[in-house]
Amino acid sequence: MAGQPIFILKEGSKRTRGRDAQSNNIMAAKAVAEAVRTTLGPKGMDKMLVDSMGDVVITNDGATILKEMDIEHPAAKMVVEVSKTQDEQVGDGTTSAAVVAGELLKKAEDLIEQEIHPTIIASGYRLAAEKAVEVLNSLAMNVEMSNRELLVSIAETAMTGKGAEASKKLLSGIAVDAVTSVVDTNGKKTIDKDNISVVKKVGGRIEDSELIPGMIIDKERVHTNMPEKVKDAKIALLNSAIELKDTEVDAEISITSPDQLQSFLDQEEAMLKKIVQKVISSGANVVFCQKGVEDLAQHYLAKAGIFAIRRVKKSDMEKLARATGGKLITNLDEITPEDLGFAKLVEEKKVGGDSMTFVTGCDNPKAVTILLRGGTEHVVDSVDSALEDALRVVGVAIEDEKLVSGGGSPEVEVALRLQEYAATLEGREQLAVKAYSEALEVIPRTLAENAGLDPIDMLMELRSQHEKGMKTAGLDVYEGKVVDMWNNFVVEPLRVKTQVINAATESAVMILRIDDIIASTRAAPGPEEMGGMPPGMGGMPPGMGGMPPGMM
Incomplete structure (x- = not known):
């Protein structure tokens, strides 16, 4: 019996271990992040998705794209899950969550190549995420429900870059009025999104959309x-x-x-x-x-x-x-x-x-209806998707009453603070926190890339403004320069940013900790499943594809 191989897995099962398993998973997750990266920001592009039935979806919403893409790889599915969670929790920031998760894994791959153990990277990432949420909370400003102008700005920021951008002024007003009219103020403010119905009608222009009390x-x-x-x-x-x-019973009447x-x-x-x-x-x-x-x-x-x-x-x-x-x-x-x-x-x-x-x-009138109009079905659907994000984001802002500026400014500020925090740490976790801070800069970098600007120049300019103490400096992609986002009314709810940090970190850590992939193959179909034919007899003796062997 000496030297006899022992099989513990079913025949045909596939096992990938160690560095190979890690790089395999990281590659898959990066590919998913790359797929949605070009849709980020006001100048992001759209994706056209055609399913097996020939139905067409045109969108730049990260969660919708990843849901419609039929993804097979198990690690890639985890990144899709990040986007899905982000969508369920806050309704916006779905692309950011997937992009940050992909970038965290990319940076982790570099560290693994420097012989830093994944457990140390995971521990450093967790420390960095805690610190990042702390910094975000310190950057947050308060918003009152009575401040309609600010709430409209939040809705506009959520809609920018989506299909409804041309009419975002009108739709943002509708979204804010709809949400504020269904707020339940018993104790803590809560919003039940089910009280807002959206009725889509093809025909007419987007400007014909209205809120019905x-x-x-x-x-x-x-x-x-x-x-x-x-x-x-x-x-x-x-x-x-x-x-x-x-x-109830069979009865006959004569x-x-x-x-x-x-x-x-x-x-x-x-x-x-x-x-x-x-x-x-x-x-x-x-x-x-x-x-x-x-x-x-x-x-x-x-x-x-x-x-x-x-x-x-x-x-x-x-x-x-x-x-x-x-x-x-x-x-x-x-x-x-x-x-x-x-x-x-x-x-x-x-x-x-x-x-x-x-x-x-x-x-x-705790139930309101938004009547959405548009020239074609695809237009109405894309407006509906943008409005959905605006409604959810305004709801979150009213519930939490906390805002941060947009345009990549919180990410740059958090990255700088994390660099300082990394210097206070001892041991190899310091490298992981540093890598985390660099990964967060993927957001402003991608915003610049998608707008056709030079990402390196823009990032340098952003960093220098933040180092001077201008915490709300962000990237204005229309002007191609760094401006104060708060004064330009580009604002987002705090929860959108904290959720991106938490969801992306958790999924990156989970994928990093996997060092062994065991994949079972599907069992070969039995004779019954093969139409009652013995195996190997596809209507012809084996090796006889209609021609004697050797006569190709």
Whole structure:
């Protein structure tokens, strides 16, 4: 038995160890960061992504790009996760998070080549991240919810470089008004993003977009004889259908004469009339029904002058209940005037060729709707993506009440402070902290590159301004020079920056600590999966691709 090899892994499994495993992972993570790097900043470019079905997405949102790219490599997936987390937590800074993670790994690779152990690098990175968050907190300024101008600047910064840039002034105002109208001020300020609906309609210009202080339901009234407009609407929100129930058991009715058929139909009609009468008796003059409304019931409702809509989405029903103060009614027998919601106006309007129902002047306008317009579907989608970022960022700023300047200024300031901090450390962690500070400079460097400026000149200029004590000096990519970002109203919520630091550091450290990759291969398909054919018999004896061997 001496010298007999021992197999502990399944045949066909692949194992990569040590330096090879590390460089393999770092290369994959760097490739992902490189893929989104050109989209960073106001002058960033867009990516066109075409999926297997031929659907096209045009975007420069880091999280969207990485989600749409079908990434296979496990380490690359970890960087995608960073972007995804950033998107879920704050809604902006997704590209920055991926780029910083890639750069941290790039710097770590240089240190590994200098024979510095990954555990020491990881420990240095953690120290640097703690210090970076501390510096960011010291740079933060306060913002009040009443300071609309500053909140609009935050929304504008989040939208800059996205598809909606030409109309960012209008859309930023809409985003700020939408968020401030749904703020819950019980104790700590919180914002439930679900209270803001976005309805996209192709047709018209982006400038035609507007904020509706109420709800828009993408449905029209069920009967043309119903009123198009109802003032002082008393709204019934029905979960149940206005139609006759089918029997639970199979029942047969034998009819032997036309009189019996007529009386059967009359009975059905009377039952429907009774159901509609319950709605009328409650005093409702508008009905939103989650399920169906039978034709005859539509006629009776129209006759009573009631405005009715059927098949409303469950999420819309819940928002209507919140906005109008009505209750969702499951059983029509139980309906009372107290269960009804109220709105000053319910009307049907035509938007982009389609009829939609507007519910405005609600008791509790804690639900608002943004109507987005645009020339084509891709335009509307890119505006929606930019607006989504603006809404989230304004929400975060109102919740935290802390801001930092943009344009790469916090990164340069943090990098300088980390250089000073590195000098106070002993041991090899000092090198890791130094590498971390250099990695953060990738943000201003990339901003300059994407704007066609010289990254080295710009970085030198930024550093010299910060060393002079101008902490808010950042890069104005339009003018191609270093200016005070705070005076130029280029601001971002503090949480966007701290989240980038934390998420990028954690994923870089996790990837660095991997020194062994064991990949199992998929098992070969059995005879059943191969259409019931014995292995090696693809309809022909092996080695006979339609020709005797050796006759190619």
